[in-house]
Amino acid sequence: MAEVATFAMSDQLLVVIDPVALRTDGESVRIAKDVLSAGAATKVCLPQGPEEFARALARRGSRRPVVVGDDRALMRAVSLLHRQRQLAECVLSVVPVGAALSLAGSLGVPTGAVAAARAVLEGVERRLDLLVDDSDGVVLGALRIPPIRDAEPSAGANGATAVGPGAGRPWLRTCQSLVRTLVPTRGTLPGESGPSRLRVEVDGTTLVDLDQPVEAVSVAPGAAGVAEVEVRPASVGAEASPLRAEGRTVTVSGAHFRYRADAAVSGPVRTRTWEVREGAWGLTVPAVG
Incomplete structure (x- = not known):
């Protein structure tokens, strides 16, 4: 995990804002944009879905990518760059915004918008190990x-928990429960x-x-x-x-x-x-x- 020279304030940045972050905490997104724009030439991208997110990263040119979003947005960016075989040559930055920020925090990124944006401008590169699986998936942390x-039961379109065929018939639910008790399982099932x-x-x-x-x-x-x-x-x-x-x-x-x-x-x-x-x-x- 070696650290190298700090970045130049004049670096051009591609700021990719995850739509979930914008909906969750628009104020933190605005603050991050203001701090980054004050310190570097920025191009802001607001992708509306995974395809636009991937396209923005692929077409970044010489700009340094900055992801504004939660842990899932960070994971998505690393995975995309890995599959594009551009991860080794790219230094990624993240401004954590959203509900799930523990991964970014564990990797040493500040979880406050101002501190994280300043780290993008004034920080250093840290090289990190990566777990790569045999399906080309990646693991950043653990x-x-x-x-x-x-694991939760699946929900229907109205958000209600899906109901099985025994609903409204207690005698049937009792029989089903008895069968499950008597018939041995073949091991742990998914979920x-x-x-x-x-x-x-x-x-x-x-x-x-x-x-x-x-x-x-x-x-x-x-x-x-x-x-x-x-x-x-x-x-x-x-x-x-x-x-x-x-x-x-x-x-x-x-x-x-x-x-x-x-x-x-x-x-x-x-x-x-x-x-x-x-x-x-x-x-x-x-x-x-």
Whole structure:
């Protein structure tokens, strides 16, 4: 995570404003625009959807991209630049605006509009590691494999929770509940929380195998170029000690599982491999001192 020279105040900026940020906190967006425009030549873009967002980044030319938005907007920008194979040569800046800002904060970006905008103008580039999976997805911070405890029932068009065929017929709901109790499940289904049977391999070495149910698996950035992996086995009686390892490649396989990467939930998949790319992307952060 090396820091390099500060940026010139005369840099040309492409300010891409996520529409969600504009709806959520228009005042912070206005403040960020004012601070950035006062310190550099700016071109402001207000994309109305993912395609316009991608097009704006692709056509940035020599301008330094600045994303005004929440963690999802930051993730979208990094993912797009990665898939365009332009991430290594691009220094990305972000002014966090919105409800979900924990990822940006954990990466060293101020979560206040004024401080973040000043960091864009006066900050330094920090090179950060990236987790890239075998479907070309990226993880900026950390990922977690089950349980995902915030799964909610699907909602209908009017926002109401979807109702199954047993609605209004208590006797049918009772029979359905009895059948679910008597028929054994084939493992953890997508969206359920509970122990899963997964094989976790770190640099080709098995950390835990399918014969050991696990409560959770987490992968987070460690020292430069490696990831820290922690597996929490399902405990019976006394709490089981977590298993830990470090490595550049992490493969998880087994029954269908979902995983949370940064702020997004993906899956279900049967297997996924993540590889650490050292110093794969650059982010503007405040200068130290």
